[in-house]
Amino acid sequence: xxxxxxxxxxxxxxxxxxxxxxxxxxxxxxxxxxxxxxxxxxxxxxxxxxxxxxxxxxxxxxxxxxxxxxxxxxxxxxxxxxxxxxxxxxxxxxxxxxxxxxxxxxxxxxxxxxxxxxxxxxxxxxxxxxxxxxxxxxxxxxxxxxxxxxxxxxxxxxxxxxxxxxxxxxxxxxxxxxxxxxxxxxxxxxxxxxxxxxxxxxxxxxxxxxxxxxxxxxxxxxxxxxxxxxxxxxxxxxxxxxxxxxxxxxxxxxxxxxxxxxxxxxxxxxxxxxxxxxxxxxxxxxxxxxxxxxxxxxxxxxxxxxxxxxxxxxxxxxxxxx
Amino acid sequence: xxxxxxxxxxxxxxxxxxxxxxxxxxxxxxxxxxxxxxxxxxxxxxxxxxxxxxxxxxxxxxxxxxxxxxxxxxxxxxxxxxxxxxxxxxxxxxxxxxxxxxxxxxxxxxxxxxxxxxxxxxxxxxxxxxxxxxxxxxxxxxxxxxxxxxxxxxxxxxxxxxxxxxxxxxxxxxxxxxxxxxxxxxxxxxxxxxxxxxxxxxxxxxxxxxxxxxxxxxxxxxxxxxxxxxxxxxxxxxxxxxxxxxxxxxxxxxxxxxxxxxxxxxxxxxxxxxxxxxxxxxxxxxxxxxxxxxxxxxxxxxxxxxxxxxxxxxxxxxxxxxxxxxxxxxxxxxxxxxxxxxxxxxxxxxxxxxxxxxxxxxxxxxxxxxxxxxxxxxxxxxxxxxxxxxxxxxxxxxxxxxxxxxxxxxxxxxxxxxxxxxxxxxxxxxxxxxxxxxxxxxxxx
Numbered sequence: 001x002x003x004x005x006x007x008x009x010x011x012x013x014x015x016x017x018x019x020x021x022x023x024x025x026x027x028x029x030x031x032x033x034x035x036x037x038x039x040x041x042x043x044x045x046x047x048x049x050x051x052x053x054x055x056x057x058x059x060x061x062x063x064x065x066x067x068x069x070x071x072x073x074x075x076x077x078x079x080x081x082x083x084x085x086x087x088x089x090x091x092x093x094x095x096x097x098x099x100x101x102x103x104x105x106x107x108x109x110x111x112x113x114x115x116x117x118x119x120x121x122x123x124x125x126x127x128x129x130x131x132x133x134x135x136x137x138x139x140x141x142x143x144x145x146x147x148x149x150x151x152x153x154x155x156x157x158x159x160x161x162x163x164x165x166x167x168x169x170x171x172x173x174x175x176x177x178x179x180x181x182x183x184x185x186x187x188x189x190x191x192x193x194x195x196x197x198x199x200x201x202x203x204x205x206x207x208x209x210x211x212x213x214x215x216x217x218x219x220x221x222x223x224x225x226x227x228x229x230x231x232x233x234x235x236x237x238x239x240x241x242x243x244x245x246x247x248x249x250x251x252x253x254x255x256x257x258x259x260x261x262x263x264x265x266x267x268x269x270x271x272x273x274x275x276x277x278x279x280x281x282x283x284x285x286x287x288x289x290x291x292x293x294x295x296x297x298x299x300x301x302x303x304x305x306x307x308x309x310x311x312x313x314x315x316x317x318x319x320x321x322x
Numbered sequence: 323x324x325x326x327x328x329x330x331x332x333x334x335x336x337x338x339x340x341x342x343x344x345x346x347x348x349x350x351x352x353x354x355x356x357x358x359x360x361x362x363x364x365x366x367x368x369x370x371x372x373x374x375x376x377x378x379x380x381x382x383x384x385x386x387x388x389x390x391x392x393x394x395x396x397x398x399x400x401x402x403x404x405x406x407x408x409x410x411x412x413x414x415x416x417x418x419x420x421x422x423x424x425x426x427x428x429x430x431x432x433x434x435x436x437x438x439x440x441x442x443x444x445x446x447x448x449x450x451x452x453x454x455x456x457x458x459x460x461x462x463x464x465x466x467x468x469x470x471x472x473x474x475x476x477x478x479x480x481x482x483x484x485x486x487x488x489x490x491x492x493x494x495x496x497x498x499x500x501x502x503x504x505x506x507x508x509x510x511x512x513x514x515x516x517x518x519x520x521x522x523x524x525x526x527x528x529x530x531x532x533x534x535x536x537x538x539x540x541x542x543x544x545x546x547x548x549x550x551x552x553x554x555x556x557x558x559x560x561x562x563x564x565x566x567x568x569x570x571x572x573x574x575x576x577x578x579x580x581x582x583x584x585x586x587x588x589x590x591x592x593x594x595x596x597x598x599x600x601x602x603x604x605x606x607x608x609x610x611x612x613x614x615x616x617x618x619x620x621x622x623x624x625x626x627x628x629x630x631x632x633x634x635x636x637x638x639x640x641x642x643x644x645x646x647x648x649x650x651x652x653x654x655x656x657x658x659x660x661x662x663x664x665x666x667x668x669x670x671x672x673x674x675x676x677x678x679x680x681x682x683x684x685x686x687x688x689x690x691x692x693x694x695x696x697x698x699x700x701x702x703x704x705x706x707x708x709x710x711x712x713x714x715x716x717x718x719x720x721x722x723x724x725x726x727x728x729x730x731x732x733x734x735x736x737x738x739x740x741x742x743x744x745x746x747x748x749x750x751x752x753x754x755x756x757x758x759x760x761x762x763x764x765x766x767x
Contacts, residue, residue: 004642004647005647006647006648006649006659006660006661006662006663007647007648007659007682008648008659008660008661009648009659009684009744009747010744010746010747010750011650011654011655011656011657011658011659011731011733011746012654012655012656012733012736012737012746013648013650013654013655013657013659013677013681013682014334014490014654014655014677014681014737015685015736015737015738015739015742016332016334016737016738018695018738018739018740019685019740019742020688020691020740020741022740023691023693023740073688076688115689116689117688117689117691118688118689118690118691118692118741119689207695207698208693210694259691259692259693259694260691260692261692262692263694264692264694264697264705264707265694265697265705266697308705308708312705312724313697313703313705314703315576315702315703315704315725315728316563316567316573316574316576316701316702316703316728317563317573317574317575317576317578317728318575318576318725318728319575319576319577319578
């Protein structure tokens with residue numbers, strides 16, 4: 001047999017067909033129902049915000065990678081995903097230049113300063129959001145009624161309250177039906193729980209979401225929220241309100257589960273998710289802000305490395321050293 | 323049937339359909355064989371013959387005085403052409419005896435009267451295993467007579483035969499169970515006698531339902547002390563720690579061996595070969611090899627004489643297709659890629675697999691994105707991304723702390739990694755370095 005050039009490499013010699021772009025684009029697709037609902041509720045404004053954030057995120061990534069003389073990895077979809085997630089945390093009337101700035105901070109400060117995909121400690125979209133909260137505190141809490149875009153050709157900024165602010169400041173608790181379907185005030189991604197859950201269900205099925213994180217996060221918030229409610233039901237809403245109001249669903253299924261910034265061990269997922277759930281309730285009910293998901297997630301992100309270190313699973317047949 | 327299993331693992335596409343229904347054909351007797359003096363774990367053998375000597379089939383031509391070793395035998399009759407280093411499919415140059423055929427194909431001994439294990443003592447059974455050069459034919463090639471002589475403190479209460487054959491493409495064990503079930507069960511009973519054990523188990527994956535059926539019938543005919551279990555189809559069910567966990571629910575301690583939990587595991591092919599060694603004094607001179615993969619023109623299961631070149635075996639299967647660029651000894655998950663086809667089939671070659679297309683292509687690795695897929699699938703419950711990273715950055719203490727030495731290199735982690743990181747390669751690097759450092763330490767002390 002003639003000497004053919006044989007290729008050698010270490011085993012294993014086969015791989016499955018998962019890839020980073022596949023994961024990122026699937027998550028983007030899972031967010032499509034929620035994105036479409038936001039357009040239905042808030043009109044052109046929603047599209048403008050989402051497009052601005054996605055484009056500016058990708059542009060920021062390009063600039064950073066080009067300057068660092070690294071491979072341009074825009075095609076892995078991670079910058080686009082972070083952009084879309086950031087947009088979904090913003091109120092529909094948020095100014096586009098602000099959204100653009102937030103995207104630059106999210107990708108630049110939240111991701112590439114650390115070294116790029118896989119090296120960041122904090123959820124990039126939430127870093128952008130936290131920056132905008134500090135930089136534009138009034139505009140980020142200025143809400144619009146849904147369907148206001150139908151009334152006139154210019155978006156009327158009506159200072160409508162969100163379910164969470166009504167809960168906190170007016171002790172007015174909206175019913176779950178309204179919260180789940182979504183024709184309420186809020187940021188682009190906070191309103192329709194059903195649309196978000198459809199996407200999340202698909203991601204769970206594909207194994208791209210670690211189920212323990214939303215389970216522990218929602219479980220802990222329902223538990224702690226329930227305790228508060230039992231103590232003073234006139235001051236605190238019933239526990240399932242917390243699940244459907246505000247950014248809890250978006251946070252539980254799309255932000256806390258961000259692969260890079262969450263732990264990798266089974267016990268770690270439980271600790272991480274529970275921590276976020278508990279912190280969210282504490283901020284919502286005892287803190288100065290009506291919404292606590294963002295800071296709760298960023299806080300627990302900081303704990304991910306130490307959680308990983310101390311929750312190493314027991315190796316098969318591991319013998320405890322005396 | 324209630325199927326047993328273990329936690330984690332992966333479900334690759336098994337691709338066994340091209341050979342699972344091919345009965346074993348006897349390969350053409352080669353004109354030349356290269357018999358490496360080491361085809362097993364342990365000390366290499368020393369040659370007993372010189373250039374120019376005449377040898378016959380079954381004649382022992384390499385032996386070692388060390389306990390952990392296995393003799394090698396001539397697989398054809400002819401003249402010794404050379405005793406020199408030759409490429410071995412493990413990737414090293416190994417001293418080997420090259421024999422050129424005299425065309426006569428003569429056996430060394432007259433067929434001795436048929437023995438039966440029931441008439442032999444455990445010690446006599448072990449001597450037969452040693453004389454036959456019997457090693458684990460599943461691929462590990464651990465000398466059988468050593469495995470069947472555990473230290474007195476280790477009380478063995480169970481023998482498990484491994485009929486899982488969890489690697490994609492490979493069907494050699496499947497065919498042995500279908501075609502020689504009596505030999506497999508005979509071998510198991512002999513092993514049980516040698517170890518003085520009353521309970522035997524056979525584990526077969528559920529993608530071999532015909533084998534399960536035949537083996538079940540054979541076991542029923544042969545006494546009630548053998549339990550046959552169907553196993554869920556999952557890789558790496560055939561890894562011995564996973565097999566023991568599935569069938570007996572016992573955890574082999576890290577750094578330990580199955581005998582530490584009272585178990586001895588043997589491959590079904592080893593058991594079948596043992597049966598022939600006991601009954602007919604037949605040493606290991608040939609074995610079943612699955613030749614498969616998208617790159618082989620006519621996939622087959624062949625009975626190949628030890629020492630036949632890979633190139634000849636592949637030619638007998640129609641040759642390689644033009645787009646075949648990777649040839650493996652073994653299956654695609656743990657097999658060793660070959661640099662040349664001029665290597666001999668040795669005792670541990672259960673399959674020759676030729677890969678094409680996507681299976682050969684290399685995607686550039688990205689940074690770890692912390693998806694946790696590797697953690698989800700690791701059957702040893704390690705953190706593959708951690709131990710490979712520690713190894714890569716030479717943090718060997720951390721790597722050991724996180725259990726890198728317990729990795730069985732099954733490849734599940736690398737199979738699922740979306741960033742296409744070569745996890746097993748880095749882990750192997752780490753393990754190698756750690757062993758080197760340990761050797762240096764022990765030489766110093």
